[in-house]
Amino acid sequence: MCSSDLDDASLGYEHGASVSKEWWRSVTRAGTEVSERVAARMRRMADIPAGMTNRADLGPRMQEFCARFAERAFRRPLDAELRHRVVDVWFKPEVALEDSVKRSVLATMTSPRFLYPESQGGDDDHAIASRLALVLWDSLPDEALKKAADRGELSTPEQVRSQALRMIQDRRARAKLRGFFDHWLDSGEAEEIAKDPNAYPGFDAELVQDLRTSLTHFVDAVVWSEASDYRQLLLSDELHLNAALRRYYGVEKDGRSPGATNAAVEVGADAFIPVRFDPEQRAGVLTHPFLLSAHAYYRSSSPIHRGVFLTRKVLGRFLKPPPMAIEFMDDRFDPSLTMREKVTQLTDKPQCMGCHATINPLGFSLEQFDAAGRFRKEDNRKPVDTVAEYQTADGRTLTLRGPRDVARHAAESPDARRGFVRQLFQYTVQQAPGAFGNEGLQRLDAAFERSGCNIRQLMVEIAVHTSTWDPKPKHPTRP
Numbered sequence: 001m002c003s004s005d006l007d008d009a010s011l012g013y014e015h016g017a018s019v020s021k022e023w024w025r026s027v028t029r030a031g032t033e034v035s036e037r038v039a040a041r042m043r044r045m046a047d048i049p050a051g052m053t054n055r056a057d058l059g060p061r062m063q064e065f066c067a068r069f070a071e072r073a074f075r076r077p078l079d080a081e082l083r084h085r086v087v088d089v090w091f092k093p094e095v096a097l098e099d100s101v102k103r104s105v106l107a108t109m110t111s112p113r114f115l116y117p118e119s120q121g122g123d124d125d126h127a128i129a130s131r132l133a134l135v136l137w138d139s140l141p142d143e144a145l146k147k148a149a150d151r152g153e154l155s156t157p158e159q160v161r162s163q164a165l166r167m168i169q170d171r172r173a174r175a176k177l178r179g180f181f182d183h184w185l186d187s188g189e190a191e192e193i194a195k196d197p198n199a200y201p202g203f204d205a206e207l208v209q210d211l212r213t214s215l216t217h218f219v220d221a222v223v224w225s226e227a228s229d230y231r232q233l234l235l236s237d238e239l240h241l242n243a244a245l246r247r248y249y250g251v252e253k254d255g256r257s258p259g260a261t262n263a264a265v266e267v268g269a270d271a272f273i274p275v276r277f278d279p280e281q282r283a284g285v286l287t288h289p290f291l292l293s294a295h296a297y298y299r300s301s302s303p304i305h306r307g308v309f310l311t312r313k314v315l316g317r318f319l320k321p322p323p324m325a326i327e328f329m330d331d332r333f334d335p336s337l338t339m340r341e342k343v344t345q346l347t348d349k350p351q352c353m354g355c356h357a358t359i360n361p362l363g364f365s366l367e368q369f370d371a372a373g374r375f376r377k378e379d380n381r382k383p384v385d386t387v388a389e390y391q392t393a394d395g396r397t398l399t400l401r402g403p404r405d406v407a408r409h410a411a412e413s414p415d416a417r418r419g420f421v422r423q424l425f426q427y428t429v430q431q432a433p434g435a436f437g438n439e440g441l442q443r444l445d446a447a448f449e450r451s452g453c454n455i456r457q458l459m460v461e462i463a464v465h466t467s468t469w470d471p472k473p474k475h476p477t478r479p
Helices: 021-040 055-074 080-086 097-109 125-137 143-150 157-167 171-184 205-223 243-248 289-294 303-314 339-346 350-364 403-412 414-429 440-450 455-468
Strands: 238-241 260-262 273-277 388-391 397-400
Touching (some): 055 097, 125 414, 143 157, 157 455, 205 243, 205 289, 303 350, 350 388, 350 397, 414 440
Antiparallel strands (some): 388 397
């Protein structure tokens, strides 16, 4: 079966870990573009007075700017040798100052010290500041972090944690966390979701964007709440809906629907408000209609896609590459069959069931939702059957009767929790946890559990762990 696709995201990187000629050419083109833009804006960026035209006055100012530029790019002060190689060597009497600036900036932008921060090595305060900023912000140290490094105030885990707690409140940390949840929930490609307009009238591109916004509101509400409890991503019975979504998903203006229990009465059409549903109908991200519709076919649900998503992302389990590729072709099945019956028939081969024994029960638990994520009780004029036997990662057999059972299992499962920790680590650090010690993941998971599964605190601890980790083996002192 082709229920899981091979990807090239080894070591956490989207396109593997190799450096191609094409990549290097792209880096050089980008560096050249930056150097030209900097040179064109040099007077403003270096705060050079408009009337200053003498080369003897302009040259030193431009050199100092290029030195500051390199310091920011390399995330540390320049020593004399490094300054000579990336700045001073390019400023020669026979070379125009503008060209000198371009060459210095290009040398900085294509330097391994900029492109590969870890190539500098070391565990001094500036290296720690660089790692903190990359993990939490995908950016450079800000002035407060730079000054802390200058003063030597990043020498203990407590000092590093203090900075990380400050930095996690910054909009750049919020953006990075949002990027992680786009990755974790496979929600980055909203424009690819489409449904048959005859079977699902009203499900259009605008509604898809509303659904994506709804998911973002929901995740933000959990992550930036006081508890920031990962388990509420799975167990919450709320959806954040605007007027268009409330209409499409059967929630009346006062919040009443077969599954909804409350909502604000008077709100603007574009306002997204939390609406509570029957807990047996909605269970956090598992049943958010954006994800249900994303992991579905054009005209029907897809237990396979939904089951793969739950297996890999929510439960943190691994799936082997499929031994064979078999395309799901709806018109080849008896038209009286339900989707569950079709999938059961399609995956009953022994070589398929190695993975589908895990995938199918999880996917069947969501069969009460159609391809657009609307709750239903029938499929193809037959009662929906969501009951299935599921074998957990530790070998237990659970009877799943619907999404709430899956959500409870995921919220209580140490394996699912560790899977979440691993995925957040790999996304934020762009390396596998094992690269930072064999016991790091276990320690982070234990701290995550002690914190009440606080997502923000977990990201802080990941930043502290990777910023202060010492790869040198510890040897006992000899007498």
